[in-house]
Amino acid sequence: ETGVTQSPTHLIKTRGQQVTLRCSSQSGHNTVSWYQQALGQGPQFIFQYYREEENGRGNFPPRFSGLQFPNYSSELNVNALELDDSALYLCASSLGSEKLFFGSGTQLSVL
């Protein structure tokens, strides 16, 4: 158990819809990173939040956005869903740039 929890575990949406995924970080961790893992691929870095500010972003379009709250929990929002957004979305928390602890992920299917 890493202490990082994600919700929901599974989600089905249709093209064009919007989705919000949630992550509670491990106690004491102030940094949250989000990764997208398509089937058969390694996780791809989406962005990271540190003390409620975006602290780095991978090669993802602006319709992927996020928030971090004062308690360091986080949300990932995806607008105008596309079929290729179907993936496992992983949240990882850390204390700064130290070792990441991953949650078990949210499996998103876009139909």
Added chain:
Amino acid sequence: RKEVEQDPGPFNVPEGATVAFNCTYSNSASQSFFWYRQDCRKEPKLLMSVYSSGNEDGRFTAQLNRASQYISLLIRDSKLSDSATYLCVVSGAGSYQLTFGKGTKLSVIP
């Protein structure tokens, strides 16, 4: 060229076998190196960090060659429970961003 490339796999080996995975990375500024293990559709879990001097953890040995930008993982005396996908991971100095390879699937057969 992908930032992190791994052996395509899958690797199907009998119990007790020794298996080696290789990985190359393209960014010479990379500073930290790891092997992660991922079971089917679950989260990646850190298996071990990789150091230039090489490091060993039980049946697992990891090696890093900075000059060749090459990382390896050796598993000795394979167990059924070693069946998983092994992900090669690199990051920059003090970096928050991990770059993962596609992973290599290992199946250990009785």
